[in-house]
Amino acid sequence: MSDKIEAPEWEIGWGSSVAEIxxxxxxxxxxxxxxxxxxxxxxxxxxxxxxxxVAAIHCQHWTGYVFNDYEMVLENLKKICTHIEGRRxxxxxxxWEGRYYWKYGNYSPDERMGGKEGFRKLxxxxxxxxxxxxxxxxxxxxGNHFEGYEEWGVPSEFKGPAGSQYGGSVDWDGSRHYDxxxxxxxxxxxxxxxxxxxxxxxxxxxxxGFDAAFFDxxxxxxxxxxHYLYDGxxxxxxxxxxxxxxxxxxxxxxxxxxxxxxxLLQCGHTDGVLHWHDEAFPPMFDSYVRGFGxxxxxxxxxxxTGVHELGFNPIKRCPLRRGxxxxxxxxxxxxxxxxxxxxxxxxDANRYARMYLEQN
Numbered sequence: 001m002s003d004k005i006e007a008p009e010w011e012i013g014w015g016s017s018v019a020e021i022x023x024x025x026x027x028x029x030x031x032x033x034x035x036x037x038x039x040x041x042x043x044x045x046x047x048x049x050x051x052x053x054v055a056a057i058h059c060q061h062w063t064g065y066v067f068n069d070y071e072m073v074l075e076n077l078k079k080i081c082t083h084i085e086g087r088r089x090x091x092x093x094x095x096w097e098g099r100y101y102w103k104y105g106n107y108s109p110d111e112r113m114g115g116k117e118g119f120r121k122l123x124x125x126x127x128x129x130x131x132x133x134x135x136x137x138x139x140x141x142x143g144n145h146f147e148g149y150e151e152w153g154v155p156s157e158f159k160g161p162a163g164s165q166y167g168g169s170v171d172w173d174g175s176r177h178y179d180x181x182x183x184x185x186x187x188x189x190x191x192x193x194x195x196x197x198x199x200x201x202x203x204x205x206x207x208x209g210f211d212a213a214f215f216d217x218x219x220x221x222x223x224x225x226x227h228y229l230y231d232g233x234x235x236x237x238x239x240x241x242x243x244x245x246x247x248x249x250x251x252x253x254x255x256x257x258x259x260x261x262x263x264l265l266q267c268g269h270t271d272g273v274l275h276w277h278d279e280a281f282p283p284m285f286d287s288y289v290r291g292f293g294x295x296x297x298x299x300x301x302x303x304x305t306g307v308h309e310l311g312f313n314p315i316k317r318c319p320l321r322r323g324x325x326x327x328x329x330x331x332x333x334x335x336x337x338x339x340x341x342x343x344x345x346x347x348d349a350n351r352y353a354r355m356y357l358e359q360n
Contacts, residue, residue, distance in 0.1 A: 018280070026281070026284050037288060038287065041263055041288075043237075044248070045211075049357070050087055050357060052352040053084055053090070053326050053349035053352075054090045054092050054325050055080055055091050056092045056094060056293070056329050057077075057092070058295075058306025058308075058330065059093060059100075059110075059113060060099055062099055062100045062101055062171055063099075064099055066113060068331070070119050071114060074121070076334075076335060077126055078125075083346035084349050088349065088357075090212065091126055092214060092292075094295045094307045095306070097109070097135070098110035100308075101169065104141050105153070105196070106143065107135075107201075108204075120208055123210050124209075132212060133212070134248065135204070135210060137213055137214065139215035140158070140185055140186055140187065141183050141185060142184060143182060143184075144183065144184045151192070152195075153186060153193065155192055156190030156192050156194075157186055157187070158187050158222050158224050159226055166222060169183040173310075187224050187226070187232060189228055189229050194235070198239055201240060202243050202244075205247065211248060212248035212250060213247065213249060214250040214251065215250070215251045216251075217253070219253025219258055233261060237261040248263070248264060249263065249264070253268040259285075259289045264292070265277065265291050266291065272296055272312075272313040272314075274293065276319060276324060277291050278291065278323040278324065285323050289323075290323060292318070293318045293324075293326075293329075295308050296308040297315060297316060297328075298329060299329040299331045300316050300317075300329075300338045301334045302337075304331045306329060316329070317345060318348070325352065326345055326349040
């Protein structure tokens, strides 16, 4: 630590519009990170360019409450496909592995929700419908209660420049977020954790044949002197694409450099208020990537955020814009209890397809 800091030169001037200010910055960022436009990206599978609805079907809460088991997930998908072509649906599965967050770092189908055979039938049934399945994984949060944690977890824990340790956990509502410490923050650039996560994702993909992987908290950046985080995220994504070139990579949140390696990015939020990444200047975002609604989007029947610790959110619908794929949250009984409200989001998805996909 010192009393001096080095920074690049700042250029300060005037502009007559937001676009006039943003556009030179966009081109600068594109050059620095080597960003490719959405149309020219080679890491977006052809099937992913046809998606017009993300269905976030919530499974098991941190408490162990089950919103949807594997059989119920498939039944929800069948109902959705009466409104939308299956090929346009991406089934995003928070809490699919069992207790949300509690099982982060040790991913496997949950016995209470149907076990291996139940999850297999879900993936096969979705495939028969033309639907693509995207389980959720934590890129940098794990439970520290799993076997071997001292071997693969401890050496991978985030450290601050002065040696401080980052921590925090998700419980049923986040009220003891920094208290019980059932989770630890790991750096995906650390080889032992990256190898473990890579092996779990690829092993499960081989066994069950799902099409995509979502990485929770992927936009977090920490100044860890032991391992350079950004390079680690890029390396992990590159390894996964090399394993399966036809898989879709997705993550939570966005910053400009993340667009270089993750093409689908969930919006962020503050206490349920969603941050649409295209708001300030759409080309800064939708030139390169696509977004969708956060998993804390309220379900249309009662505003439930499902497995997410927020609990309730009155925001239930995404704006209809090129960079934001319509998203629906489905908890227990959502489609049965609010069919008309759900149909409005399904119509958003069909309109999105007509406006932005069918013209291509």
